Amino acid sequence: xxxxxxLVAEPWRNVPREEAGWMxxxxxxxxxxxxxxxxxxxxxxxxxxxxxYEEIVERAVGHAMEHFxxxxxxxxxxxxxxxxxxxxxxxxxxxxxxxxEHLQNAMRVTSRIAWRHLSVExxxxxxSRSLIAILAEANFAxxxxxxxxxxxxxxxxxxxxxGEREQRRNRLLSLLLADPPVPPEVLREQSxxxxxxxxxxxxxxxxxxxQGSGGESPAGLPPHLLSGHDQGTLCLxxxxxxxxxxxxxxxxxxxxxxxxxxxxxPVEQAGTSLRWARRTLDLLTSGVVSGKSGRRSxxxxxxxxxxxxxxxxxGGALPSLVAARRLAPLxxxxxxxxxxxxxxxxxxxxxxxxxTGAAAALCVHPQTVRYRLGQLQxxxxxxxxxxxxxxxxxxxxxxxxxxxxxxxxGSV
Numbered sequence: 347x348x349x350x351x352x353l354v355a356e357p358w359r360n361v362p363r364e365e366a367g368w369m370x371x372x373x374x375x376x377x378x379x380x381x382x383x384x385x386x387x388x389x390x391x392x393x394x395x396x397x398x399y400e401e402i403v404e405r406a407v408g409h410a411m412e413h414f415x416x417x418x419x420x421x422x423x424x425x426x427x428x429x430x431x432x433x434x435x436x437x438x439x440x441x442x443x444x445x446x447e448h449l450q451n452a453m454r455v456t457s458r459i460a461w462r463h464l465s466v467e468x469x470x471x472x473x474s475r476s477l478i479a480i481l482a483e484a485n486f487a488x489x490x491x492x493x494x495x496x497x498x499x500x501x502x503x504x505x506x507x508x509g510e511r512e513q514r515r516n517r518l519l520s521l522l523l524a525d526p527p528v529p530p531e532v533l534r535e536q537s538x539x540x541x542x543x544x545x546x547x548x549x550x551x552x553x554x555x556x557q558g559s560g561g562e563s564p565a566g567l568p569p570h571l572l573s574g575h576d577q578g579t580l581c582l583x584x585x586x587x588x589x590x591x592x593x594x595x596x597x598x599x600x601x602x603x604x605x606x607x608x609x610x611x612p613v614e615q616a617g618t619s620l621r622w623a624r625r626t627l628d629l630l631t632s633g634v635v636s637g638k639s640g641r642r643s644x645x646x647x648x649x650x651x652x653x654x655x656x657x658x659x660x661g662g663a664l665p666s667l668v669a670a671r672r673l674a675p676l677x678x679x680x681x682x683x684x685x686x687x688x689x690x691x692x693x694x695x696x697x698x699x700x701x702t703g704a705a706a707a708l709c710v711h712p713q714t715v716r717y718r719l720g721q722l723q724x725x726x727x728x729x730x731x732x733x734x735x736x737x738x739x740x741x742x743x744x745x746x747x748x749x750x751x752x753x754x755x756g757s758v
């Protein structure tokens with residue numbers, strides 16, 4: 347090719363058609379040499395004694411060389427057959443778990459061998475240098491077409507495998523969260539098919555829908571997580587959630603998503619973890635509980651850290667009715683004063699009636715705490731320090747404060 351001459355898309359069209367004649371007789375011998383070259387220079391394809399595999403390689407090489415010569419004889423010949431052969435070869439490489447790089451190396455080896463033999467024969471026949479240059483360009487362009495076909499087959503197999511794997515993992519997630527629980531042997535079988543080993547313990551995470559996500563899972567989740575939907579809710583299953591840094595790792599991967607994580611449970615109790623994760627998310631969305639998240643991390647609230655709120659939620663309307671009756675004196679004290687007294691009593695209960703500790707939590711002087719405790723003893727007729735009554739009182743105070751103050755609670 348002379349200096350400045352542009353490359354063409356189908357350079358074999360520039361080769362005179364009659365040149366195919368001297369090439370055809372060399373194809374059988376050339377095919378055998380190309381197969382041996384692949385086995386010698388690409389170790390991954392060296393399978394001594396495997397006649398079936400050798401036949402596959404020889405068939406692919408033969409199709410390629412025959413089609414190259416036929417293209418010169420008739421540039422409009424159909425690519426369908428040879429394209430399918432190399433598409434299937436690429437597909438098979440993916441199925442067998444090999445890198446596409448090995449196939450590409452093999453194809454480059456065969457292309458060099460073919461070109462070496464054809465150029466030697468062309469020179470022996472006295473062909474012009476310009477013709478040899480055009481043949482070289484045609485050889486390289488032809489190789490590109492075959493590599494493209496193989497890459498398409500490889501990609502198709504990978505996509506199919508990924509889709510099947512995702513379906514199996516979704517199936518496993520559904521079985522894990524099923525109510526009633528499915529038999530253990532069914533879980534083990536599906537686990538093996540999905541390539542997701544069953545852990546000793548796991549926790550279920552439920553996520554709020556995120557605007558613009560299209561219902562998809564957060565991007566970049568660790569591969570050990572199962573993700574999918576249960577009754578329209580996006581769920582994650584985290585193995586060994588109690589492991590060091592597991593929850594922090596997930597929060598970092600959520601990238602701005604918000605979710606709740608249920609307690610860590612044995613595999614057969616995954617539905618229980620899901621149930622408490624759902625209820626914790628309800629508390630989060632209603633403002634009953636809150637959490638913190640970094641600018642880049644997601645907000646992940648743990649059910650175990652909000653046990654009292656969950657127990658109160660589980661009681662339905664009963665806690666509110668009991669709180670209204672037992673703590674009626676706080677209501678009669680007025681909204682502002684009642685809240686001050688309620689917060690003070692709650693912090694005293696949390697701190698074992700240590701005025702200094704309660705004062706630090708309330709940001710007031712210890713003497714103020716003692717004064718308010720005196721007021722509380724005047725308006726109530728029960729013993730605040732009775733151990734059997736403390737837990738119930740702490741729960742009832744949280745209900746009363748929430749209903750009396752709403753979202754603006756906090757004034758002491």
